[in-house]
Amino acid sequence: MVKLNLRACLLFLGVLLGTLVVIAGVLVPQVRAGSFQWTSYGPNGGNVTAFAVNPTDPSIIYAGTNGGGVYRSSDTGATWTPVNNGLNTDTNSVNISALVINPTNPxxxxxGTRGGGVYRSDNAGASWTAVNNGLSNGINNFPYYVVALVINPNNPDTLYxxxxTAGVYRTDNGGGLWTEVTNNLIENNIKALAIDPANPNIVYAALEFNGVSRTTNGGATWSNISTGLPVAVGISIQSLAINPSTPNTVYAGTADSDTGTNHDGVFRTTNGGLTWTNVITGLAGVTSLAINPNTPNTVYAGTLGSGxxxxTNGGTSWLAKSNGLLSLNVQAVMVHPTSSNILLSGTSEDRGIFRSTDSADSWSVSNTGLTNTTVWSVDINPANPNILFAGTNSRGVFRSTTGGNSWVAVNNGLPTGKQVLAVAVHPTTANVAYAGFSSSGGVYRTTDNGDSWVAINTGLTEKTVRALAINPTNPDTMYAGTFRGVFRTDNGGGSWSAVSTGLTISNTRVLAINPTNPNVIFAGMSSSGGVYRTDNGGAxxxxxxxxxxxxxxxSLAIHPTNPNIIYAGTISxxxxxxxxxxxxWQAINNGLTPPFIQVRAIAIHPGRPDTVYIGLDKIGTDGGVFVSYNGGDAWFPLDSSNIDPNVRALVLNPADPRFLFAGTSGGGLFDIQLDPAYLPLILRQ
Structure with a gap:
């Protein structure tokens, strides 16, 4: 490898940038704010799994997400800010399952994380440190898979x-050391925990297949207390909640994978678990329970499918309270401790957080600052690059008219609950764009910049659409890569015909069109099918x-001026x-760490086509965005510390390629501003 003189190279780069500073005796360029730093502005939403409220200042609330770490609100859930320093995908610590706060030192x-064990913050979330000493790795490749945490209110250094897969653990020093406490616990598959506020030696454990167990001596021994509960394979206790005024009253939420037996619902005990009574059935899996601390006969049940x-009478009767909830898959419910008319619901499907100020009679979205969404696809209007379209995991299409700084959902006419795997903006006709959907959703077109959409599926016999590609010289000709081959339209989607002759693998993942000869198209296939080429427009x-x-x-990308050069990203x-x-073809992985290098996206700089960006899905060591300045001879991470490491899409601003956008799985759409005078300067010792 060629070695570069550090001082000379930095000096040369600094001269070109026009501004120099001196650090440790070496002249280096002064980088203005915003350059070389990834930032996510949305779309807002996420997969929210847990809440915790500061007991002394209940305007401060923390939300745990799946894939996005922890967010903090200082205004009772109106707005959110990520607080993830020390949490990362390398340790699975961004997959939050439980949050608890020290009641005397909030x-x-x-x-608790799904795969990373337990993390502790001593500065209100500003930084986090793993506290896993003594924990078992469990079984079935679920190391440190924590699903529940409870804290002793009288001695907050004691937690369970x-x-x-590994049962229950206890610490008496704030996580410094964990000890297994599973004596007589008949099952190690824990789903939830609850601690008696009046006698914290009493802890209840919800089991996946065997009802509920209880300890009355701080975990030294356990006994099963499931009389009246449905106990069978396929029926699990998902959630627990204790009445703070009469702690012998406990509620248990169930989930039944065998819908024929109808054991989804809530059970209640009034004698500390000796016997249980069903108080409601027919709910779609009760994953969370929350009790109003001021009027504890008021209980809320969050369900996976029933909202x-x-x-208000301790379970005697129940009412659905989902008005305004855009997702009925509720994973967490929280009642504000002092203003008990305020509730928060955390949902899946990237819908994020909903807030109620009237005891759940109505709900409204409360996602400002919560950027835990998945963006599968993104494209930019070439005539007005401030307009972007983003295809999301299950929330349809979002549009930005501010260059990505703010987003609105534009789903009028679109199907719901499907992944938008492809978006494509018409290269010459303003306001026209296309969206391709998973799960037999087909292709949709807008002619008013996303305000409304219509299906354009005539002749499209396979409607699971993974890729869209528009002929740059004749944009009425477009190709759709589907689960069963490639389709072509010559009238802007008015009708489609299959063009798959010669494709021995039909599941088409990605399409790329030669910019100088649009009859030449490359198709990237699933099922180890590699790459196919057509020289006659798909015939x-x-x-x-x-x-x-x-x-x-x-992923595929074609060199803009020398289309004989093509890059292909593989699954591993x-x-x-x-x-x-x-x-x-030749592998070009210098700088990437095998095995499992999954390249989800590729983007080539239009003015400096030796500069190539790749977006990785972090299934191995590497994740985030890497860049090569020499046509792939060597790769280097591009500010990997600030971006979600699971990248799904990459696109450069066509009018100003200083701006690179990256759609991610769990972090929304990130962008980075690359300095216009930046040179391909890479230094390694």
Whole structure:
């Protein structure tokens, strides 16, 4: 490798940038604020799994998310800010399952994670540290898979955690050391914990298959207390809640995978678990329970499919309370401790947080600052690059008219609950864009910049659409890559016809059109099908896999001025490059860490096409965005500390390629401003 003189290179770069500063005796360029730093502005939403309220200042609330770590609100849930320093995907610590706060020192917070064990913050979430000493890795490849945390209110250094596969653990020093406490616990698959506020030696554990167990001596021994509960494989206790005024009254929420037996609902005991009585059935899996601390006969049940239910008489009768909830899959419910008319619901499907100020009679979205969404696809209007479209996991299409700084959902006419795997903006006609959907959703078109959409599926016999590509010289011609081959339209989607002759693998993941000869198209396939090429607009296809092997392709990109150069991203073997129009391929993974290098997206700088960006899905060591300044000969991470490491899409602003956008799984759409005078300067010791 060529070694560069550090001082000389930095000096040269600084001269070009026009501004120099001196650090440790070396002249380096002064980078203005915003350059070389990823920032996510949305779309707002997320997969919210847990809440915790500061007991001394209840305007401060923490929300745990799946994939996005912890968010904090200082205005009772109206707005949110991520507080994730020390949490990362490398340790699975951004997958939060439980949050508890020290009641006497509320700056100390504990987060249980799905795979990363327990993390503690001693500064109100500003930074986090793992506290896993003594924890078992569990079984079935679920190391440190924590599903529940409870804290002793009288001695807050004592906590209990429930593990998905390793039972219950206890710490008496704030997580410094955990000890297994499973004597006589008949099952180690824990789903929830609850601690008696009046006698914290009493702890209840919800089990996946065997009802509820209880300890009355701080975990030294357990006994099963499931009389009256449904106990069978497929029926699990998902949630627990204790009446703070009469703690012998406990509620248990159930989930029944066998819908024929109808054991989804809520059970109640009034004698500390000796016997249980069903108080409501027919709910779609009760994953969370919350009790109004001021009037504890008022109980809320969050369900996976039935929204929120409320009882005001201790469970005798229940009413559905989901008005305004845009997702009925509720994973967490929280009642404000002092203003008990205020509730928060955390939902899945990227819907995020909903807030009620009238005891759940109505709900409204409360996602400002919560950027825990999944963006599968993104495209930019070439005539007005401030307009972007983002395809999301299950919330349809979002549009930004501010260059990505703010987003609104534009789903009038679109199907619901499906992934938007492809978006494409018409290259010459303003206000026209297309969206392709998973799960047989088909293709939709807008002619008013997203305000309304219509289905354009005539002749599209396979409607699971993974890719869309528009002919740059004749934009009425467009191609759709589907689960069963490629389709073509020559009238802007008015009608489609299959063009899959020669494709021996039908599941088409990605399409790329030669910019100078649009009859040449490349298709990247699933099922280890590699790459296919057509030279006649799809009339016939041939496999072009010499050197590529049996790879599943996730991404393709063609050199803008030398279309014989194509890059292919694979599901686990990194990046391949051809310089002869696909005749031969070579792996180009210098700087990437095998195994499992999944390249989900590729973007080429239009003015400096040796500059190539790749977006990785972190299934191995590497994640985030990497860049090469020499056509893939070497790769380097691009500010990997600030971006969600699971990238789904990449696109450069066509009018100003200083701006790179990255759609991620769990972090929304990030953008980074690259300095216009930046040179391909890479220094390694």
């Amino acid at each position: 700056n100390t917070i504990y987060a 955690l429930g593990s998905l 929120v239910y409320r009882t 016939s296809w041939s496999a072009v896999n010499t050197g590529l092997g049996a790879n599943t392709i996730r 073997n990194g990046v391949y490059k051809t310089t002869d129009n696909g005749a031969n």
